[in-house]
Amino acid sequence: MNRNYVPIEGAYRFWFKELSYNTTKIDLMLLEYVKDCFISSNGGNALIDWTESFKLIKNEITTSRNVANREDAATRCFRVKNFLKILPTYEVLWMRKVWGIPSKKCPRCAIEEETWDHLWICNKNRAGDTESEIFKASLDEVLSQNVDIMDKDQKNQWKEDLWEVAATKSMIMGPENLIREITRGLINEKWWRTCKIRGQCKVLKDIFDVYLKEIQMQIWNRRCVETIESERQLGILKDLKRKKKRVDDGEEMMEKAEGEEKSENKKTRKKIKNIIKINLEENKKDDVFRLGIRDRKSWGSKVISNLVNT
Numbered sequence: 001m002n003r004n005y006v007p008i009e010g011a012y013r014f015w016f017k018e019l020s021y022n023t024t025k026i027d028l029m030l031l032e033y034v035k036d037c038f039i040s041s042n043g044g045n046a047l048i049d050w051t052e053s054f055k056l057i058k059n060e061i062t063t064s065r066n067v068a069n070r071e072d073a074a075t076r077c078f079r080v081k082n083f084l085k086i087l088p089t090y091e092v093l094w095m096r097k098v099w100g101i102p103s104k105k106c107p108r109c110a111i112e113e114e115t116w117d118h119l120w121i122c123n124k125n126r127a128g129d130t131e132s133e134i135f136k137a138s139l140d141e142v143l144s145q146n147v148d149i150m151d152k153d154q155k156n157q158w159k160e161d162l163w164e165v166a167a168t169k170s171m172i173m174g175p176e177n178l179i180r181e182i183t184r185g186l187i188n189e190k191w192w193r194t195c196k197i198r199g200q201c202k203v204l205k206d207i208f209d210v211y212l213k214e215i216q217m218q219i220w221n222r223r224c225v226e227t228i229e230s231e232r233q234l235g236i237l238k239d240l241k242r243k244k245k246r247v248d249d250g251e252e253m254m255e256k257a258e259g260e261e262k263s264e265n266k267k268t269r270k271k272i273k274n275i276i277k278i279n280l281e282e283n284k285k286d287d288v289f290r291l292g293i294r295d296r297k298s299w300g301s302k303v304i305s306n307l308v309n310t
């Protein structure tokens with residue numbers, strides 16, 4: 001074993017170095033999406049329970065890992081894009097130069113820019129569809145089903161405790177409170193401190209899950225139906241949005257260039273996927289050979305392995 005060890009180590013080191021270089025690049029790319037949680041957060045990220053947050057984002061609270069159906073895929077797709085703040089809002093589409101998008105302005109209220117944060121506070125959302133109303137409704141809904149572990153007084157006390165946490169200011173989302181963190185799929189450790197009775201944590205996870213489902217259905221899906229309708233009236237059709245690009249000097253870039261770009265993107269994405277897969281396998285080897293120390297601070301790859309991992 002000893003005699004064979006050295007050459008393996010050398011070759012492996014070389015390989016791993018190459019891989020690390022590539023994954024660092026991916027880390028940097030993905031980090032761009034989530035840097036507000038990790039870098040510009042003044043240590044606030046330490047308060048996020050990342051393990052449970054990723055479970056929530058990957059829709060694994062109610063759906064088991066091996067089940068994969070359409071509904072689950074759609075939910076997960078929404079939650080991941082929502083977490084990365086890449087839902088196709090007008091801000092995102094404008095930045096991508098999608099054809100027909102006149103500006104970053106919200107297509108519904110036409111007052112503010114349609115950023116990720118604006119989605120939840122747009123005055124065109126229905127009156128009862130605020131985050132706090134939806135959170136309250138989710139809380140009531142789940143609690144009405146879980147009668148057995150708490151009596152009425154305990155339930156009321158817990159509701160009060162949860163409301164107190166809900167009103168706490170978020171460390172990573174500027175002026176927002178902890179409900180906005182849940183809207184993004186992030187579970188703050190502070191929530192768990194309200195769980196004093198056995199089984200409460202599980203109930204709380206269900207509440208977050210129901211909340212995110214409602215946020216998606218009542219706010220995002222409704223927003224999409226309304227936006228598609230107003231786009232249809234303006235002649236901005238899905239097909240054209242896909243095929244054409246906005247060009248600022250007035251001329252439109254045609255399908256072909258876009259097609260080429262797409263296949264190029266596809267190739268890159270495939271490459272990245274492969275690298276991630278290899279890296280994950282290599283990481284396992286890393287444990288066996290005990291070569292090098294896994295970089296615990298490599299948040300980017302943590303995010304990737306959590307989101308891309310099957």
Ligand SMILES: [Zn+2]
Nearest residue numbers: 106109122123
């Ligand atoms: Zn709006």
